[in-house]
Amino acid sequence: MTASEVKLEINTGLARKILTGFIRSETTRAGFERAVVGLSGGVDSALACILAAEALGPQNVLAVRMPYATSAPDSFDHAGLIMQQTGVQAQTISVSAAVDTLLAEVPEQEQIRRGNVMARVRMIVLYDQSAEFGGLVIGTGNKTEILLGYTTQYGDAASAINPLGDLYKTQLRQLARAMGVPEVILAKASTADLWVGQTDEGELGFTYEEVDRLLYLLVDRRRSPEACVEAGFERRFVERVVELVRRNHFKRVMPPIAKLSNRTVGYDFLYLRDWGT
Amino acid sequence: MIAVALAQINTRLGDVQANLEKHLTGIESAHKAGASLVVFPELSLTGYQLQDLTPTVARKAVADDPIFKPLLDASRKLDILLGFVESDDRHRFFNSAAYLSQGEFVHVHRKVYLPTYGMFDEGRFFAWGDHIRAFDTRFGRFGTLICEDFWHASPPYLLWLDGADVLLFMSASPGRGLDSEATLESARWVENVNQAYASLFTAFVANVCRVGFEDGLGFWGGSTVFDPHGELVVRGPHHEESLTLAELDLEQLQRARARLPLLRDERTALVYRELSRILGTDQLGTRRDGE
Numbered sequence: 001m002t003a004s005e006v007k008l009e010i011n012t013g014l015a016r017k018i019l020t021g022f023i024r025s026e027t028t029r030a031g032f033e034r035a036v037v038g039l040s041g042g043v044d045s046a047l048a049c050i051l052a053a054e055a056l057g058p059q060n061v062l063a064v065r066m067p068y069a070t071s072a073p074d075s076f077d078h079a080g081l082i083m084q085q086t087g088v089q090a091q092t093i094s095v096s097a098a099v100d101t102l103l104a105e106v107p108e109q110e111q112i113r114r115g116n117v118m119a120r121v122r123m124i125v126l127y128d129q130s131a132e133f134g135g136l137v138i139g140t141g142n143k144t145e146i147l148l149g150y151t152t153q154y155g156d157a158a159s160a161i162n163p164l165g166d167l168y169k170t171q172l173r174q175l176a177r178a179m180g181v182p183e184v185i186l187a188k189a190s191t192a193d194l195w196v197g198q199t200d201e202g203e204l205g206f207t208y209e210e211v212d213r214l215l216y217l218l219v220d221r222r223r224s225p226e227a228c229v230e231a232g233f234e235r236r237f238v239e240r241v242v243e244l245v246r247r248n249h250f251k252r253v254m255p256p257i258a259k260l261s262n263r264t265v266g267y268d269f270l271y272l273r274d275w276g277t
Numbered sequence: 278m279i280a281v282a283l284a285q286i287n288t289r290l291g292d293v294q295a296n297l298e299k300h301l302t303g304i305e306s307a308h309k310a311g312a313s314l315v316v317f318p319e320l321s322l323t324g325y326q327l328q329d330l331t332p333t334v335a336r337k338a339v340a341d342d343p344i345f346k347p348l349l350d351a352s353r354k355l356d357i358l359l360g361f362v363e364s365d366d367r368h369r370f371f372n373s374a375a376y377l378s379q380g381e382f383v384h385v386h387r388k389v390y391l392p393t394y395g396m397f398d399e400g401r402f403f404a405w406g407d408h409i410r411a412f413d414t415r416f417g418r419f420g421t422l423i424c425e426d427f428w429h430a431s432p433p434y435l436l437w438l439d440g441a442d443v444l445l446f447m448s449a450s451p452g453r454g455l456d457s458e459a460t461l462e463s464a465r466w467v468e469n470v471n472q473a474y475a476s477l478f479t480a481f482v483a484n485v486c487r488v489g490f491e492d493g494l495g496f497w498g499g500s501t502v503f504d505p506h507g508e509l510v511v512r513g514p515h516h517e518e519s520l521t522l523a524e525l526d527l528e529q530l531q532r533a534r535a536r537l538p539l540l541r542d543e544r545t546a547l548v549y550r551e552l553s554r555i556l557g558t559d560q561l562g563t564r565r566d567g568e
Contacts, residue, residue, distance in 0.1 A: 009457040017516055018452070018495050025490040166493075270328035272492045274290050 001221070003232035006213040010171045012178035016051070019163040019175075023055035026161045027136050029277040034060040034135030038126050038156075039082055040193060041065075041075030043185050044140040044164060046082045047176040051163055052138050054179075058087040062133045065092040066122045068099055075193050078185050085180065091129065095121045115194030119155025127158075136160035144169040144208060147215055148241070149248020150200065156192070157251060168212040206237060214241055279416045279443075282307035282315040283500040283521040285513050287489030290324035293334050297322065297344050300359060304351045306520050314356040314416070315520075318447050318487035318496075319423050320372060322361040325449040326491045331402040335364035338375050338385050345375075345382075352377035356414060358421060360447055362403075363387065369404035374421050374447055376412065384412035389432060390425040396451065396494070399425075411439035417527060424448040427470060427484075437478045438545060442530050444474060446484040451494035452516075460515060464499050476507030479533040479540060481525050488518055505533035 027035060035052045039045045052061045063086070065079045083090040098121045103109060109117075126137050139159025141151055143166055151157040164172060169190070177186055190200040190208070201207050214233050217223040218241070223231070228238045254266060263269050284303040289295040300317060307315035319325065322344065323334040336342050338361075340349060348357060356378040363373035363385065372388040387406025391399035409432050411420045420436030420443075427433055427446050436444060454462020467484065475482040481504060488498040500513035502523040513521040534540055 007457070010455050011457055011459055014459060014461070015455055018455075021516055022490055022493070022495060026492070268329075271330065272290060272326050272328065274491050275330065276291050277289060 001217065001231060003213055003217075003228075006216050008168055008170050008212055008216060010167070010174055012175045015167070015171075015175050016054075016179060019051050020055040023052055023138065023161065023163050026274075027056060029274055030136060030160070032134065032136050034062070034133055035138045036062045036064065036126055036130045036133055036135040037088075037138045037140070038122055039063045039065050039079035040140075041072075041078035041185070042190060042193075043173060043176045043181055044142055044190075046078075046181045046185055047172060047179060048138050048140045048164060049082050049088060050086055050176075050179050050181065053086040053088050059089065060135070061086070061088040062129060062135055063088045063090050064126060064129055065090075066095045066125050067092070068094070068118055069096045070196055071193050072191075072196075074188070078182075078188075081182055081185070085182070089133075093125050093129075095125060098124075111195050115192065115198075116152045116155060118194050119152035119192075123155050123158045130160075138163065139165065141165055142167055142169050142172045144212055144215060145200075146252060147219065147248075148204070148211070148244045149251050150204065151251060153251045168215065169208040170212045206241075210237070211241060214238065215245075218242065218245070279314060279525045279527065280310075280312045281483060281502065281523045281525055282310060282312035283483065283485045283502070283511070283513055283519075283523065284315050284317045284321075285485055285488055285498040285500045285519055285521070286317065286321060287496075287518055288318075288321060288324040288487065290491055291327060291330040291334055292324075293322055293336075293344055296324070297347065300357075301347060301351060303520060304348075304355065304357060308354045310520065310522055312355055312522060314358070316445055316447065316483060316485045317357075317359040318485045319374075319449040320360040320362065321447070321487065322359060324491065325487070325496075326494070327362065328398070328402060331362060331370050332364075332368075335362040335370045337364055337366075338373070338382055340382070345377075349377055349380050349382075353380050356383075356416075358445055358447065360423065360449075365404075370402065371406055372399060372403045372423060373406070374423055376414070376419070376421060376445075378414060383414060384410070384419075384421070386410075386421045386423065388423040388426055390429055392425040397425075409435045409439075411436050411441035417442055419443045419445055421445045421447070424450060427474070433474045433478065437480060437540070438543070441480065442527070443481040443525065444478070444483070446471065446482065448484060448486040449496060450486055452497040460499065461497055464497050464515065468499070468501060471501055472503050472507050472509070475503035475505060477539065479505040479530070479537055481505060481527075481530075483523065483525075488516060505529050 037049045049063050130137050137160045139162030142164050217228050225238050225242050229235045358376050363371040374386045376384040389406045393400030411418050418440040420441030422432050452461045471482050471484050483502045485500045487496045497515050499515045502510040511523040513519045
């Protein structure tokens with residue numbers, strides 16, 4: 001299989017059926033009927049919101065917009081489009097004061113640290129709304145960003161359940177289109193919107209189209225990096241992606257616990273979350 | 278003619294009592310629908326990814342067991358095949374299937390191939406079964422296998438040679454392989470092998486696969502029956518619980534085998550001779566069960 005032969009088309013009807021079933025099952029078994037989604041104005045959270053609304057009913061979903069002073073106005077408006085379209089319960093909570101108060105304590109922060117603070121303050125808002133609304137926080141992280149580690153640990157990566165984490169970004173866009181995410185959201189460049197002018201592809205240095213095909217070969221098809229170069233991917237690109245995946249693995253696993261006893265959580269105390277349900 | 282009900286249910290993980298009640302409801306529905314046999318999926322009394330719950334849900338296949346007693350009573354109305362965690366006298370735990378009829382255990386099969394790779398970890402928690410036997414029922418001679426068992430060609434083959442004309446498979450297979458097709462890749466794989474066995478053995482092949490989720494793993498259902506010509510008789514819905522009825526016309530066996538006498542022509546002595554050569558003394562020591 002060469003780079004250009006990789007096909008990432010998905011049957012969106014089937015994905016929709018499985019993912020709404022997953023949200024319904026894993027929410028109710030955890031003892032909840034409701035969900036909370038942070039809406040950024042981007043395609044991932046738009047899709048998560050639409051899926052949750054379909055799975056649980058729009059009245060059982062709370063969508064939360066959490067703008068910061070420098071957030072793009074478009075982001076706010078596009079999140080509003082999804083709120084209207086789905087008919088979910090809607091809430092807007094600015095994170096500007098909380099973020100600015102924190103940042104004032106430790107001035108002169110580099111952009112990435114400021115971004116992480118914003119992402120983590122949003123997590124605090126979502127989990128607080130989760131307690132208030134009585135709903136589980138639905139994750140919006142896709143397979144591409146999880147593999148590349150292009151997330152803030154305990155920030156946007158935090159959730160109770162994640163319906164989107166096994167869809168590459170390009171697959172997620174197919175499902176988003178099929179489920180009625182407006183074209184204006186689908187067409188714009190993906191961004192974490194943590195600083196002005198930030199875009200995912202600008203920051204990563206490659207397009208989702210390219211990296212998804214490479215990740216598919218490396219991960220799903222278990223091809224070696226060398227075989228990916230032979231398939232037509234640039235060697236430097238392959239090496240960089242392989243290193244990103246490796247280096248960021250810590251974000252994908254629970255923190256290791258130092259084993260002392262005969263039975264330790266994570267090693268030999270093994271139960272699914274769905275234990276007993 | 279046998280009316281078989283394929284009960285593709287969801288289960289509660291580790292809650293045997295709740296799963297028992299679901300079985301009794303399913304058995305009653307199957308009876309009302311006119312079925313004379315109802316088949317449940319792999320580990321239907323317990324749920325699939327049991328991990329450290331395995332010892333706590335294990336039971337012996339005995340008539341006075343409080344879970345089996347109501348099931349044996351129900352088997353006076355119609356035959357029942359179900360999945361459970363079996364404990365033997367020495368506390369080894371097996372991924373087992375029990376065939377109940379007329380208030381009795383007719384047969385218990387212990388899964389002989391425990392997948393322990395990728396997302397599967399059965400060999401860590403279960404002991405390996407070491408028998409593959411066909412068994413007589415009031416309808417004819419049957420054989421039963423559990424999921425990974427039928428991914429190896431030898432167990433269905435052995436059942437065929439042991440006289441089974443109806444192969445009853447049960448699965449708890451996590452769905453995977455989303456592409457542009459209307460069904461998951463894993464569903465297509467399983468249908469292909471079921472159809473192949475029906476065609477190659479000119480036998481009935483039924484497979485009941487569970488539905489529902491366990492954490493992130495979703496089970497797709499899509500239970501099927503293939504007839505001795507390799508034709509699809511029924512297919513249950515995908516990703517939904519259902520009780521799917523299938524009529525097995527046993528006279529089809531005669532017609533299929535008149536057309537295609539594969540069983541008659543099977544050269545078992547040749548197989549035996551070549552297997553003896555292939556598995557000669559040098560090879561025996563490397564086999565898992567050391568038989």
